[in-house]
Amino acid sequence: MKISTFTYNFRQGLINIWRNKMFSLASIATMTACIFLFGTFYSLAVNFSSMVQSAEEGVAVTVFFNEGTTDDRIASIGAEIQNRPEVASVKFVSAEEAWESFKQDYFEGNEEAAASFEEDNPLANDANYEVYLEDVSMQETLVDYLEGIDGVREVKQSELAAEVLTDFNNLLTLVFIAIIVVLIAVAVFLISNTVTVGISVRKEEIAIMKLIGAKDTFVRAPFIVEGIAIGFIGSAIPLALLYFLYGRIVTYVSEKFAVLSSMMDFVPVDEVFQILIPVSLVLGVGIGFVGSRFTLKRHLKV
Amino acid sequence: MIKLEHVSKTYEAGVQAITDVNLHILPGEFVFIVGKSGSGKSTMIKLLQKELAPTHGKIMVNGRDIGNISRKNIPTYRRNIGVVFQNFRLLQDRNVYENVAFAMRVTEASKREIKKKVPQMLSLVGLAAKYRSLPRQLSGGEQQRVAIARALVNEPKILLADEPTGNLDNHNAWEIMRLLDEINQRGTTVVVVTHNMDIVKAMNKRVITIKKGVIVSDEEEPGDED
Numbered sequence: 001m002k003i004s005t006f007t008y009n010f011r012q013g014l015i016n017i018w019r020n021k022m023f024s025l026a027s028i029a030t031m032t033a034c035i036f037l038f039g040t041f042y043s044l045a046v047n048f049s050s051m052v053q054s055a056e057e058g059v060a061v062t063v064f065f066n067e068g069t070t071d072d073r074i075a076s077i078g079a080e081i082q083n084r085p086e087v088a089s090v091k092f093v094s095a096e097e098a099w100e101s102f103k104q105d106y107f108e109g110n111e112e113a114a115a116s117f118e119e120d121n122p123l124a125n126d127a128n129y130e131v132y133l134e135d136v137s138m139q140e141t142l143v144d145y146l147e148g149i150d151g152v153r154e155v156k157q158s159e160l161a162a163e164v165l166t167d168f169n170n171l172l173t174l175v176f177i178a179i180i181v182v183l184i185a186v187a188v189f190l191i192s193n194t195v196t197v198g199i200s201v202r203k204e205e206i207a208i209m210k211l212i213g214a215k216d217t218f219v220r221a222p223f224i225v226e227g228i229a230i231g232f233i234g235s236a237i238p239l240a241l242l243y244f245l246y247g248r249i250v251t252y253v254s255e256k257f258a259v260l261s262s263m264m265d266f267v268p269v270d271e272v273f274q275i276l277i278p279v280s281l282v283l284g285v286g287i288g289f290v291g292s293r294f295t296l297k298r299h300l301k302v
Numbered sequence: 303m304i305k306l307e308h309v310s311k312t313y314e315a316g317v318q319a320i321t322d323v324n325l326h327i328l329p330g331e332f333v334f335i336v337g338k339s340g341s342g343k344s345t346m347i348k349l350l351q352k353e354l355a356p357t358h359g360k361i362m363v364n365g366r367d368i369g370n371i372s373r374k375n376i377p378t379y380r381r382n383i384g385v386v387f388q389n390f391r392l393l394q395d396r397n398v399y400e401n402v403a404f405a406m407r408v409t410e411a412s413k414r415e416i417k418k419k420v421p422q423m424l425s426l427v428g429l430a431a432k433y434r435s436l437p438r439q440l441s442g443g444e445q446q447r448v449a450i451a452r453a454l455v456n457e458p459k460i461l462l463a464d465e466p467t468g469n470l471d472n473h474n475a476w477e478i479m480r481l482l483d484e485i486n487q488r489g490t491t492v493v494v495v496t497h498n499m500d501i502v503k504a505m506n507k508r509v510i511t512i513k514k515g516v517i518v519s520d521e522e523e524p525g526d527e528d
Contacts, residue, residue: 005410019395208391211351212452213381214408 001217009218013225023201024230027194031234031287034187035280038180039242042279043272045176050267052169056136057088059165061143062156063129069151074127077149081131084145086138091130098123137166184283191291199223199295206299216300223292231288235280243273303329303460303491304350309359311345311515319345320515323359327493329459332486334502335495337512343495346512347464350493351385352376364459381409384453384490388465390445392437398424398448399433405452423451427481443474450481454490461485463494467501479505 001009017024063081065074074092082090093101099121131146133139139157146155199206209219250266304327311319320342327333335343348354349361352368361368364382371379392401402423406416424430427447437445446466453461463482467475479501486492496502502509511519 002410004413005407008407204391205393208393209404209408210377211353211380211385211391212405212408213377213379213456215377218377218408 001221005218006221009221010225012222014229016222016226017229020201023194023197024226026197027191027230027288028234028237030190030194031187031231031284032237034183034190035235035284036238036241038183038187038283039238039276039280041176041179041183042276043242043246045172046267046272046275048172049169050265052165052172054265056165056169057132059136059139059158060091060130060132061139061146063131063146063152064126064154064156065128066151066153067125073151077151078129080149081129081146084142086134086142088132088134091132093128093130095121095123095125095127098126098128184287187283187287188291191287192295194291196295199292199299203299206296210300219300220293220296223296224289227288227292228285229288231284231286231291232281234288235284239273239277239280242276243269246272303327303331303364304493305360305362306346306349307360307362309349309356309361311342311349311354312357318515320349320512323512323515323517325510325517325520327491329491330486330489332483332492332505332507333494334505334507334509335493335512336497336499336502336509338497341512342515343512344464345515347385347462347493347495350460350462351383352379377408381405381456382458382460384450384456384458384461386446386449386453386461386463386466388468390437390442390449390469392445392448392452394437397434397436398429398440401437401448402451402455405455409456419455420451423455426454427451441474442470443477446470446474446478447481450478450485454485458490460491460493463492465496466494467496467498475501 063077065077078090078092081087102123131142133142143155143157146152206219246269250269254266304325306323306325309323309325310321313319323342323346335346337343345354349356350363350368352371355369363379368379393404396404399420402420403416406419411419421430421433424433427450429444429447429451432440432444437448440448446469450461450466461482466478466482470478475498482492482494483505508520508522510517
């Protein structure tokens, strides 16, 4: 296609949007609604996922050693654990640190009672490793492995927390995928319907073009420009709206629901939109392109 | 120039539109194809335009069997055949200039060529002064003249006109016929499908009469409708 033909068709596509104002508005509104819903669910999913992730990071397996295990052996056990692929980090807690932590948890306001144990640490044999996992679903495997290490007396785990988090994460992923698939299907259906109506109004115009010798690409080009432009506008509007609303909602929720904000950190707006902007634009432009390209096909057989 | 050999067309519903038509139109001829509604004359125009394919037979245009033209090459073929329709079929949202220029744009003609050629064609059909008007602002006769300018702007060797005066009053019908005659005098082969026997008789051209899809007469002088 010559550059002059390309610019002519490009201009015609934009002019068509204006000429068919009602059709263009209907398409943009449909696209805006779909992308807005998509963006809303995406933002929710990203925040839930981040919440689950931070909860997962707090899940640890505690490893205690046999009485009399040397410091060297404890260090080598630590190195061995650290090398496991499912392990994110390992923290050594000495007997003294364990006692300090215990005191804080159980003797708060009753320090005198605790002081009577100072000379004889009741947790003298409770030095341990706190092992944090990359993926909590791997907890079972890790525990089996840890229990088999020579010198390990006991392995404590929070089975319930790991299971609940893994199940919740899986459920969240499934729900999110299902919602996205349904939304995309609805968007494609609605937009192709709107495009069908728009094109059937202009089928006489298409037939005339074909009868005077226009090639399919020439007839199609302005419609595709139109579809892409509508897709672009229809995804840019909800993105701008969501960008504005996200910050407002995060501030509102943090202020009004202090409990929630203490439980989780909201994902920063830039981090959410780093993915949301390109995905939404590709979706909008892609649906606009596919909608006009394929709906036009059957009208080109003149 | 145009040759139909044993051409038949049966529509999907089983309606036999034309049956075993044999026809030869020479370069530079002016030919009327006449017949009642449903006699098959419009089907012939559609076959020549390759809007329809014959069920049987062979159609040769400019020495080429158009049955062998692939779908991809149909646009190129159509650019060499000007077509005028009864209901004008203009692009309603574009002005006179753009309607005529459009036929050149589809051939990817340069802007310079378009700027040179379109005013020439509009002058030929007597509409140079109305180049900015939209189709709805023109009379039927004027709209048909725009359609003729559009059909001729790519200088086709053949002009097909399907009931070009069907929607026009007597005065405008004669204006259009005079224009088509003038175009024919310049060397373009003109095929006009019509049922207006007054015009046919007065023009004194070759007349092919079709009845129920069969050619019943082919004569140099105007004949009766039936």
